[in-house]
Every structure is written in structure tokens, then in C-alpha cells.
Amino acid sequence: MPDQPVPGDRDSRRTELPLLPSHNTARSALTCRYRCGNACSHEAPNRTLNTYFGDVVARAMSRRGMLKGATVLAMATGAAGFTTASAAAAPAAADSARHGGHGRPPRGLDFTPVAPNTADAVTVPEGYAQQVVIRWGDPVLPGAPRFDARRQSARAQAMQFGYNCDYMALLDAPRGRGHQLLVVNHEYTDEEIMFYGYDPANPTREQVETAWAAHGLTVLVVRADRRSGRMWPVGDALNRRITATTPFRLTGPAAGGELLRTVADPTGTFVLGTLNNCGGGITPWGTVLSGEENFNQYFANAAAATDPVAQQRLARYGLPKGASPRKWERFDDRFDIAKDPNEPNRHGWIVEIDPSDPHSVPRKRTALGRFKHEAAEPRLTRDGRVALYMGDDERFDYLYKYVSKHAYRKGSSPSARAHNMRLLDEGTLYVARFTGDSPAAEIDGTGKLPEDGSFDGGGEWIPLASGTTSHVPGMTAEEVYVFTRLAADKVGATKMDRPEDVEPHPVTGRVYVALTNNKDRGATGKAGPDEANPRKGNKHGHILELEERRSDAASLTFGWRLVLVCGDPADPSTYFAGYDKSRVSPISCPDNIAFDEHGNLWLATDGNALGSNDGLFAVPLKGSERGHVKQFLTVPVGAETCGPIITEDRILIAAQHPGELDGATTENPASNWPDGPGSIPRPSVVTVWKEKGRDR
Template sequence: MSPKLLPLISQIGTRHGSRSFRTCELKCANQCDHPEPNTSGNEHIQSVLQSAFSRRGMLKVGAASVAAAGVGVLASNLPAAADFSAAANGDKGNGEFPGFGGGHGQLTHGVVPPNRKDDIVIPAGYAQSVIIAWGDPVETGAPRFDVNRQTPEAQAKQFGYNNDYTMVVPLRDDRKALLVCNHEYTDENLMFPTGKYDAKTIARIGLAGHGMSVVQIDRVGRTGQWRRDGHGGRYNRRITATTKFDVTGPAAADARVGKVAYGTFGNCAGGVTPWGTILSGEENFNGYFDVSGTVPAQYQASFKRYGVPTTATKSARQWSLVDERFDLTKVPTEAFRTGWIVEVDPYDPKSTPKKRTMLGRMKHEGATVTITADGRIAAYLGDDERGEYIYKFVSTGRYDEKNRKANFALLDEGTLYVAKFTGDGTADGLFDGTGQWIPLTTDKKSFIDGMSVADVLIDVRTAADKVGATRMDRPEDIERNPVNGRIYAALTNNSNRGGTFAVDEANPLAKSHTRPSLGAPLVEQSGNRNGYILELSEEGDDAAKTGFFWTLFLICGDPAAQETYFGGFDKSKVSPISCPDNVAFDGSGNLWISTDGNVLGSNDGIFTVPVAGPKRGQVKQFLSVPFAAEACGPLVSEDDLTAFVAVQHPGETDDATFEKPSSTWPHTHTFPRPAISCVWRKDGGRVGS
């Protein structure tokens, strides 16, 4: 008889791609199986241009059809070792974070084939090692990790669970740096022996297992390998679901929010500012609240728009057992204190982190920052749910590279925009068009009738509904390429595309192909299940402009499927890729993509693709993560010598228990431990090239 699960998962269900029901329930309250909160009826782009769409058809996207499935493994041809480039930017930053080199080489790494191995699989000529894993000490006084003697106090000083967004910022010595990451959610069924702890202890440990970590790391010699500083480090810090936050920006003056909040949780992706602080996005906050009775009538419409419960219910974690603010009957306004972008200063462990309300309240995937032509700050934001929107913030003030502290309030004053896409309406065989950033509010003036500035920021989804913004397929990471100035947005998937959602030029897929298992035949299914990458060009490559041109760069999936498109590159020479989640760039501006929820039968991974030149669109798998894990990151170091990958929820299948795990990665124990690894070239050269 299998051991009884901890009292956390209510049922065992079907998979969503490679995700188990358990992952979906714990990570996002299984939002894909619920009606989408967006009932605005806003048009998708091509709804007014259906006749033009029907003339072009998906088979005219511009890529040659491929008869045979699969992709051959490309030979690796590594160049000679490159000269070492120091990355000493100083403790307080100099405006060059995270830093990029200048066009070193092309992508020549070997291709990792699709697989289901319970390990990180990397190309020949590379090595990898774990830097830090769940339970490892972070703060001074943290006890040695012991799953049989875990306490909330110990977890609050140890590395948290399910590491997601990862950033490395430099210290004064180029051999030392700070690794900062999010801890998105916990899975207590895999964390502890069944029946070991009571429900309240489990809840308290869960609260401490969320949040963020700041950890000092050291370079190994002059290589691309990094390891956790064995002496701790004076910058080391844990932020949990109970840490005090200052709330800043216009919504802080509103009684629903206030100027103080406690804790951060559901943190997904993030970003780094030019002044060296870390931005983290609070995403699926709706799944953390219980309702013991009812919620006030004046909040119900807002709650429903965000998927927050309004009737009696118990969440998977039941944190209200130990903290009444997670019971919305008792503290209904607590739901308004999350869903923000938080800012943490990794160089000051005693500083109070901030929740920046000017960037709007949504299910933030993250926030990535760039500098406009006139020196202001622009941040790109994705609201990760079916049918939600893409946003941009532009500051009023200008960045001062000589005065770090002068930049600390830049994210509190400016203009928040939402994107509206328009197809070009021509039968040119392309999916492209123009777009406009529509202003919603400044810090002083709302542009939405009947909504104050605070109303717009607290209920930004409703404000975007009112201006007719374009609904999208789960907008996730959105980042600007520092080499070509273009913006790349990962639209992970939408299984309802073609059902409740219209087909249009920016959201084109009415059907896509999946595989039930590795090597099985392709199966046609409704909806955009494999996702795609949008490429945007703003006017004059200036992030302050409100007009842009867009095109579909990648339509992901198996190269053998008709609907896939790889920037016009030969589909017989690319890797299958499914469900792009996060993006990053190396020093040459090549795009690195991590995936989450692969529906092609294989493990998730990290992929590379040139965005320019004759190999534009040649997707190649760089690594795969262990069984049932999500690939988080990716991150390429400033000197291009290291690729970092955060392995989240290894072995999280519906039938897994602590006693009978589906994965034991990183193979230090008999149970899985989410962890962050680094990958480097054995010959000391730049990763990928």
C-alpha cells in the first residue's frame, strides 16, 4: 500500500502537458481548468481581419514542411579557449548590470536530444555542478539540513524551495558574486516524510520556504564554475512569506493596500535594475487564500477578475491555520497586498524590501528593465494567465549612474501602459503588424473614466479591459535584447485557443500537435499548446516610444508539425521546443529560452537561437533538466563563461510521495531537492559558442 499523502493535495488529476495536476494545483491553483477571469470580450487582433487571415492560412507562414519527425544531433565544434574577461563592477553597481560582451562567436554547441533522464543533460565538452539546493544554509546560524528535524526557524535561514528566477550580480572581486533567486512555491508531499509533521508545522515551514534568497558565490579558479561560499558571506539573506515590506507608489495611500505588507510568495520571474537591485514578480497569489465564510460585497468583482475566491473554500496550503490574514473573511484586504513587483537590494541585507505599486497589480511573471534614449527607465511586464495583457512602465525621472541612491524612487513615478496589437491585414504569408502602448495612468492622473490612480493600479486588469487591450496567450517573460534593441516576449501556451479565444495574427494557433510520450506519434489537439515567441521593434529602438512593430519569431512545437515556424530557418535542422517560459541573452545577443510544461513527451530544457544572420531561427537544445522538472532561468554570465539553470519541482508527478519519489535529483538524498546549477565549458571558452 502506498503511503497516504500529506493533507495538501485534494485529488490526483490529469496532466497539462508535462505538468502534473499536482504542479498545476500548487503553482497556480489549476487556473487552466477554471473559466478565465477575463470576460471583457476584448477582440483579438485578427477578429476584424478574418478574411485576410483565411486567405493566408497557417501553411503559408513561410517555412518548408517537413515529412520526417525528429531532428538530428548537430556536431559540436568548439573553438579555442577565449581570453578571460573580468567582471568587476563594484559592490554598488555602475549601471552595466547584468553586462554583455560584444559579439563573441556564433552558437556552435552540440545539441542535446529529447530525453526523459533524471539528470541535467549537457553537450559534449561541457561540465555542470550544483551550486545550492533546498535546505542548504544561507543565513548565519542556519542548522545543517535534516528533513527529519526541520523547523520553521531552520527553513527561514536555509535555501527555500522551488528556486525560479535567478540573477547573479557582481561583487568588487570578479571571483565573487551574489546569487539571488525566487522561491515560487512548496510541495510538502515531497518535502517531508509522510505523517512526520502536523498541519500547523507544515504551514509554518511552507511560509518560510517561500520568498527569496541572496547567497554569496565564489568562482572556481579562472573557470566558469561557481560554488556557494563556504563561509556564508555578509550579504546572505532569506526573505520569506512573513518578511516586512514597505509599500511604495500611489496605491500605498489607499486603505485597501496601505504602506506596510508582510511577505512575498508565488514569486516567478524577475529582473535586475541598472542600479543593481532585484525585481521579483508575485504571480499566482490567488491560490494562497482561504475563505471561512463570505467576503465583503464591494471586493467580490475585483476578486473574481483575479481568480481570488469569494465563497467558502480552503486552499491547498491552508496557511490561515497559522496566520489569519490568509482568511479573506477575516482580513479581506490582504488580497490587495500581493500581486505586485517587489524590489530587493542584494547589497544591503538590512534594507527593507519594497512593493512597487506603480507597476500595477497582476499575476506578474516578472519585470525587466532598460534605459530609454533620454535616460529614463522602462520596465516590461507580462500578466501570466490565459487572455491577459502585456504592459510597460516608463519612469518620469532619469537614471543617474553616478548616484545609486538617487535611483531608488524611479519606479514610483511615471506612466503605466498596456499593449494593443494590430495585424497588417495583408495576405503576405506573415504574421506581423503594428501596435500601440496605451496609457492607463500616471502616478498623478488616471486615464480611465470612473477609476482613480489607485483603482487603476490595484485593478489594472479591469483598466486594461476598458481600453480594449489585446488579450494574449499567457504572457510570460518579456526582455529587451541589448544588442539589437528588440523586445522578445514568451507566450507560453493557451490550450483554449480556438475555443473561447479567437484566432488572430498575434495569437494564430487554432490547433497544435503534442506527443503523449517520447517517441510516440504526433497527436493533433485544439489550442495553442506549444507557445511562441513574439519579436517587437519599438520606434527608433527607444523604449520610451508608444508605437511598435511586431512579428512572430518562433511558433514552437515539433518541426514535423505543419504549424511550426522557426524564423524562416530550415525546419529539418532545429530542435523541437515546447512551452517557452523565460528568455535571456548572451554577449552576442543570441536568445536563450527555458521551457515549462513540454507537451512533446520529453523533459523541459534550455534552448539557444540566433536572432540575426543566416542562422536566425535555428533553435538548438543546450540542456535538458531532470524528470518532471521545470527549467528556470536561463542566465548567461556577464563574461559568457557560465550558464545558470534553476531546476524547479523535479519529480513532481501525481503519484510521487516522499517515500516513493519520481526523481531523486540532484541525487544527494533519496528524495528530490530543487537546486541551482552552473554549466561551463571544460576548455574555458564561452558557453554556447
């Protein structure tokens, strides 16, 4: 795809997104500052030297004697019983032998792809309509004032829709036909394009407290029009705002432990607020899970820690040594590590909220481990227990799974409810180790497929802790849960290229992992390419498909393969499941994952490194069209596509951080979406539907 502006660009003032060498993607420096505290311009926190396991296997066995992925793993690790070919091997072979179908589009995907563009708008296919459901600052609670950017206050914001909408969940509401519950994460704030007269070096208390109120989650009753895809908010007693100051309860095996106690909370069981909420999931019992991601950036003065163990722990989580970017520590001591060293340990968890009870206390589930959480989508094991898949969104960090000790109970009785609300407190936490089935020499970092025509292999889930029992030598169970990254380092987990959203397929049970990118893969002194992460300087990311033994989520072994290796289809390093690359849409930096009712995979992107706006893409996973990536929409200038929900009637997306380009301010906005000329950009939820008929 050309690097020049796309002809017909509706905003001729805009220059292309800068490809800054100090940044992990084509994101602006402004996004990097406020979203993750410039994480990608710093050294990756994972500095361990654990060897990629496939290298050991490849050196130990000749090419002729090698068996397919999971067999190699079984021979090398003694994984009992898993001695058949990789679960992914047969479909992978079909991938490599295929050149793309030319028949009728799969059900749900009958649309003309949107061309890459840099328009300051949500651009949808011909024949589709769209509507903004709710914007930053729109009323949520009774008494909320109308949004006024020049008079925004903490009191108003606490009653209004928060900033930077991300993951979304849609559930049935108890109000009857046409009403649903929409739960939305608010990942982070960008004060420079939120507040008039903002001085990054000297924020005011009102600005800081308004930002606290703009974080967290919104629970909103919405009404859907069945004759179209329109949707609008409804005033309701279930509507709720959860913010950076909402009380949360810590639960699970680490709750109450010494590492979670503070001066304000000597019990170690209650914490104020949730921060940087990104991916999430819906439980079988109707609650919503939300992952705290880049929580580290909100804290300051890690250099105050003098104990070497404390220094190691803080460094592994990327805590700033000096002042924080937002300077919150000036207004609340809990953000100052020098004054409250354990407060950062109380963030970085999976949060569970009950949207059906506006008075319930949200919970932080310590049994699920502490890291930069992306995703928490459950799947039931064959015996009815809950398996939860989670990514740690950092260069060279890991993929995790949790399996509950007890089985899920169906029904809505109080006893079943109470039982299910404990399932995420008792279980085993695992981390993944991947093994390739090709010799190391065939994985040269260029993206060239190995001789067998597929990036694939096997792997195992390594236990870290079960309840109060640690499986990691030298670490207590509490330490494993609070410093999960260090525990995974010790057991030799596989370093991945930023594992973001992780979603099990609702029918097949295969698990799909979005690996967004990793500019440091193969750099001097860094981990080199491996079969699960096969490109050096990986700018565009890839999609991994994982199938557990016997398709049981309780299995400790799995087969895997790469379905997509993203980027410009003209680039030889890209791969689209063997599909004809001349017919696919360019795609870069996959982030969020969703499935439609027909089993198609939908991908939202973040940080498109191909010079166009981010978007939403669809790709079939079976049949002759497998790998046929089609772009469904693009989001406005500077924005990221988040939280896709795909239903029979509509597609919902969250357009996050529109106008977040270098040099942009509230006085000089880089985008006027969604309100038009003379306005500042406002992150918003958008619904899209086909104007005639329901078949996409």
C-alpha cells in the first residue's frame, strides 16, 4: 500500500501518522504518552534470557526425525498422552495448499470492503448506515448536566459517559423486549485534548479529579430499534459509573496479604478505583470482566525503593522512577510510591462487576494474576469448570490461562449465584510455553514460511499457583499472584509479540490470540524470531490459533498455528492462511477480537503502520474463503477501533482517542469528530447496520 496520502482524503490539513523510531507502532507520541506512559520508548521490562523452547528441540532432533508440533513437545517434556499430530496440523496443511476461493461470500460477510483512507469520519461500506450511540460527556446518571467542554468538572464527569471507550459488553436487561445493558470500559484520559488551557507540567486539582472520574466503566441501559440498527441510551436505575475512586473489594488467595496492605487499608482487602481498563469478557453467570492494563504509568517515584528485591519488582512492571506523566501524586499520596509503596500492587488485576446490581461492590480477582491485562473471555471445560484466557500486553510478555477448581452451576437461584461468584477465587493459574515444529534455521526472521508451509507447533500450560500453593520455586503463592510476571519468567514461558485480546471461538473452542506488534523482536540483545513470533522488527502483528487437546479447555497441552501474518499483502512476509493475497485488505496491528453468529472472526486494529486510519476487519475461518480479510470500516483521524460487538442486527464499535495526533490541543484539535466543525473530538460508541435486509 502506498505511503502517500490516500486520494480523496476529506481532511487535507492532515499529514500522515508519523512513524517515530522511538515508538512501538505508528501511534502518535501523544497517544504513547497518555495511553501507556511511553512504554514502547523505554526498555521492555522483560529482560530475562529464557531460551525459546523450540530452539532446544530443533537442536536435539533431525528434520527427518521430527514429528509435528505437539508430538515434539510430548517427547521433549514428557507431556503424557499427547503423541498425535498437532491439532492445528491438518488445517495448516490445507492453508498452505490453497490459493483463495472465488465463490459466494460466506454468510455475514457480503459487503464491499472499505478502502484504506485518512478521513475524519467513521467510513462504512456502501449500503450501511451508522449512528453515534453515546459520546464522552453525555449524561448517564440522573441530574447529569449537558456536556460543556469549557466548564467540565469532576462532579459532572462522574455522572457522564467516561473518556476513551474501549471494551464493550452487551447483555440482556431485565426491562423486557428491546432493552439491553451496555457495559463500556474507559481506558485512559488525554488531558491535552480534553481540557482548555491544560498545562502538562502543572495540572489543576479540578482537572485531575475530572480525569479520575473519566476513567473506569459505564453501565448503561440502551434501547434497540429492531427495524434498523439504531440504539439510544435510556434513563434507568441500572445505569452506573465506576471511576478511579469507586471502592473495590480484593478477593482470592492474595487478598489481605502483606503485599496488598497500605496505610489507608491495613486489611489489604479494599482499594479505591480501577485504572486503564482495556479488554474484558462476559461470564456464564452474567457478570462482566475488565482487565487493568497500563496501570503502572499512574504512579511516581519508584526510585525511592532502595531494597534490591523491591527495585526488581517495580522495574519488571515498568513503574516510573520519577514523576508520573499526569502528576496525580501531587493530589493523592497513594500514587506516590515513596509514600505508599504497596499501592501499585493493588492495580493490574481482572475486575468483575455485576451490571444487574448497581449497588454491588466490584471485585478485583487476585487468583487471575497481576500484569497488564488484555482480555478475560471465559470458556467452560468438559466437566463444567471455567477457563479464562488472558494476554499481557507488553513486548516479550506472556499468554496466561486460569482454570477454576469448581464447576459452574446453571440457574439464577441465590445459592447458584453465590457459588458462581466464587469461581474466580479458587483455581490454578498457568502460563504458556510454545514450541515450533520446524528447525530453527528455517525461521530466519523474514516471515518466509518454513518447508512444511506453515508456522505451527505445540505447547503446554505451565502451572504457577493453585490457591495458597505455589508451583514456582523460590516464590510464595502470594508473590506469584502479585508479581506474576516474575513467576512466569522463572518457569521459562515463551516471550510473545504483545499478546492483546484472547478469545475462544464460541463453537469450535479454538482460542485466537491477537499479537499486535513488537519492534524489538530480533534487535541486538533481544529475543530473536521463533516460530510463534517469526518476524524481526514485527511492525504489523499476527493472529495465532490455538487448539487444546481433545478441545478441552482443561487440557495442559495444545497445538497452534498462525492464521494471519499481517501487513501489506504485497509484502512477502505476510500470510493470509494461504488465501490469494491479491484479494485481501491490508491489515496492521490487530488488537481486539470478536466473532459473529456465523463463526467469522472480526479484528479491530490499533496503531496501523500502513499510513491509513485504523479499522474493523472480518475474516472467515473455514472453507475456501478462509483467510480472506475484508475491511468493514475505518475510524476517524487519530482514532483506534475498540470493543467490537457483532450481532445479527448491528455492529457496535468504540472509536477511541479521535484526534490524538502530535501537536493537537483542545484549542487546536486535529479532529472534529463526531460533532463537526468548531468542536473538539469526543470518543464515542457507534452502531452500524445494513439499510436493507439483515444478511451481511
